[in-house]
Amino acid sequence: MNILAIDSATEACSAALLREDGAVFAEFEIAPRQHASLVPEMIQRILADAGLSRAQLSYCAFSNGPGAFTGIRIAAAQAQGIGIGLGIPLVPVSTLAVLAQTCFDRYEHRSTLAALDARMQEIYWARYMRDDCGCAQLVGAERLGSAAQLLDEAPADSGVGHGWLEELRAQVTQPIDAQMLPDARSLLRLAERAISLDGACGAGDIKINYLRNRVAEKARN
Numbered sequence: 001m002n003i004l005a006i007d008s009a010t011e012a013c014s015a016a017l018l019r020e021d022g023a024v025f026a027e028f029e030i031a032p033r034q035h036a037s038l039v040p041e042m043i044q045r046i047l048a049d050a051g052l053s054r055a056q057l058s059y060c061a062f063s064n065g066p067g068a069f070t071g072i073r074i075a076a077a078q079a080q081g082i083g084i085g086l087g088i089p090l091v092p093v094s095t096l097a098v099l100a101q102t103c104f105d106r107y108e109h110r111s112t113l114a115a116l117d118a119r120m121q122e123i124y125w126a127r128y129m130r131d132d133c134g135c136a137q138l139v140g141a142e143r144l145g146s147a148a149q150l151l152d153e154a155p156a157d158s159g160v161g162h163g164w165l166e167e168l169r170a171q172v173t174q175p176i177d178a179q180m181l182p183d184a185r186s187l188l189r190l191a192e193r194a195i196s197l198d199g200a201c202g203a204g205d206i207k208i209n210y211l212r213n214r215v216a217e218k219a220r221n
Contacts, residue, residue, distance in 0.1 A: 115163025
């Protein structure tokens with residue numbers, strides 16, 4: 001199967017493609033406010049690099065939040081358009097899970113607290129463990145709260161994401177990579193697992209994980 005993955009929930013924008021022979025093609029760029037134009041361009045280029053057409057895609061995965069409202073909607077709209085146009089299933093995956101998986105793909109940590117700046121003096125965060133397959137497994141629930149609440153969370157081997165503000169990093173001893181952002185290459189790995197567990201859905205059934213105010217909204221064209 002050929003899986004396309006899209007992430008634009010933060011200032012980073014990325015797209016990745018897992019071809020059925022195991023080869024991966026990907027692009028990643030930090031480009032705030034340019035996601036609307038970059039995402040379709042990235043998709044076209046990685047398809048061309050892989051020698052595939054859109055019609056050969058089997059699944060389309062995307063990070064469905066939490067994160068920047070506009071960025072989440074851009075990825076969701078692109079995925080939904082592909083799903084409807086090709087009649088293929090979509091695989092929505094938490095942005096925090098993608099961030100945690102990016103950490104596990106780069107480092108040898110067994111657990112991490114993935115945190116994103118939610119603005120308004122709040123942070124999105126969740127604790128993840130590396131499972132036996134090397135995939136990020138959520139421990140507990142994703143949360144939205146203050147910096148103080150993040151420090152009250154159960155300790156992990158590491159922390160990742162720009163939700164780890166400077167004043168937070170000064171209060172912990174674990175290694176923190178506050179510059180790390182979600183990467184669609186890591187999203188591919190979580191998408192594969194979700195597909196194996198029947199976690200794909202129809203284009204009309206996807207939901208956006210805004211997390212703020214516990215909102216989960218069905219995406220519309």
